[in-house]
Amino acid sequence: MRTPTPRTPHARTVLSLAPIVLPTPDRAVDLRLRVSVPVGGGDLPVVLLSHGHGPSHHLSSLHGYAPLAEHWAAHGFAVVQPTHLDSRTLHLPADTPGAPLHWRSRAQDMTRVLDRLDEVRAALPGFDGRLDPERVAVAGHSMGGHTASLLLGARLTDPDDGSEADLADPRIKAGVLLAAPGRGGDALTAATAERYPFFLTTDFSTMSTPALVVVGDRDASAHLTVSGPSWHTDPYTLSPGPKSLLTLFGAEHGLGGISGYDVAETTDEDPARVADVRRFTTAYLRTALDPDDNSWPAACAALAAEPHPVGRVDAK
Template sequence: MKTLKRLSLAVVILLSGSWGLYVLMFKPEPVVLAEARPMPADADISSLYGLEQGPHAVAVIPEMTLTTPDGPLMLTAFYPESAGSFPLLLFSHGNFSDRRAYDRIIDHWVSHGYVVLAPDHLDAGGMLNGILAMTRYGQDGVMKQRPRDLVNILDGLDQLAAQSAQLDRRIDRSRVAATGHSFGAFTAQMLGGADAAVPGADSRLRDFDARIQAVVAISPPGPMFDMIDEQSWQNMTVPQLVTTGTWDVEARFFRDWRLHAMSYERGAKGLNNLLVTEGADHYFGNLICRLEREAEPQEQALLMANAVSLAFLDAQLKDNLQAREFLASNTLSTATGGFAQLSQR
């Protein structure tokens, strides 16, 4: 069985061309992580906005199938069990991950009164499936389809309503945000106006959707794939929150964590928020995206991301004054002893 897996992997490497060879064969020098400031043992963070789980129990529809112009799309729906109408969040997973690898973030949002719809993109299901998708559709094909999946969900809400009246009753279609992690963070940003170069062409990939009112980008990429470049965020026209950490590095692509903050720096002034957490890596240890990692879970860093992202969403989609004041204040840095810091520009 192991021999078969190795053979299959070798075939995929050969078929996937230079990108697959680079990802799977190239072994760069490891990044030396800078010392990270821990949260003080006596830090009192109990009063931070949105830190605790919310009042709503979380209901999950594990599998829904949406018929779209691009083919069937599998997704999971999360919604509050409580009666009411709640803002809608679209969630895009990271490269080679899947829609159920982010429950630790999604459940927090839903418990505070949000509906989340999370699809599996073409590259879902692990590295092997992801590279096969890249081989079949090309990097630009996968990148183009990802935001289309989110748009197809918005266009297909009536179809989902026919599958679940409980879900439909809880979606407020007038309040919508795009969210995501890593490659999925850029997917979300594309719906807010970000774009990507197409190798060998003068055109750029764009999929702006006017229904999107805010973007949460968890560890978004900097320049990558010869497609995401320094110009990719200059046309974003919706408010966004970018999150990263001082250990958010990857030896092949992002040797400096600050590259993940490029979309914050390059986006239009007045619309950008940035959370930086000391010692937070791309996966909060093993809490999101790659749950199989043998890494120490970064529970405190995830708490920061959950609290700040909730405050941002409440400010943008619920017009919550307390949330806006929290984002604009120095409360987070003071309470955590500099462990987590918020910036706005």
């Protein structure tokens, strides 16, 4: 096994605060957040991180994804993690409107955060820095990748009323989709189409915001799709550019274990792979939110020069 990539010398100490509660009368429960920021510094770019819908009781909430959130915050980002309504930590009744996956309210959670960014900043004790509303990205894993796709411009037909759902937020300048769901139609298993009909009409042709799509070449997700690992590349192949696709060799749906430390359901647990995900996503976010930063081209060049590369990057 390869040695994990060490933290870079300029990684900073992280302040993480949870829960920050935003009163939300029109939601089943108030919106609860974790915010992680580096100690010191200001004018921080913001990353909205959407959790997946996994079997764990707590990782699919503001308590999860520490391997990503802590790393991004240590490297200069303000990371905001909401607990979406599909989280098991909320114990909501099965007949709660929008259940079981609350696809619409997930995206609306992120819009609420941006609408109330000053409240989020004010809730951080001793934090004098500013969260930069002009430099915002969204990231999400699995179902969180679907949420991120909608915010980046993907659309679908609401199975309840037949309307087209357009939840794109122009304040979001870039995205990172981690093992995100692909297209609908005949790519879905019959069980998925029946239980989650909103997946049937996912349309990436309108997802024009720049994004990095990260996939594992062994992520079959057979409970969701009949298309195999290539299904997760759909947000790249079926959307307009500019887009980048990072394919990690040997990776499965957990991408090495990004949803938490020592997670039992991670079938491909590999700290080195998690380090690779952190390295490449951090580089992408830096360049996407600051065109003068060459971190992403440098990371791609370094990958191409590796004698035994951990993956490959495609771009359009």
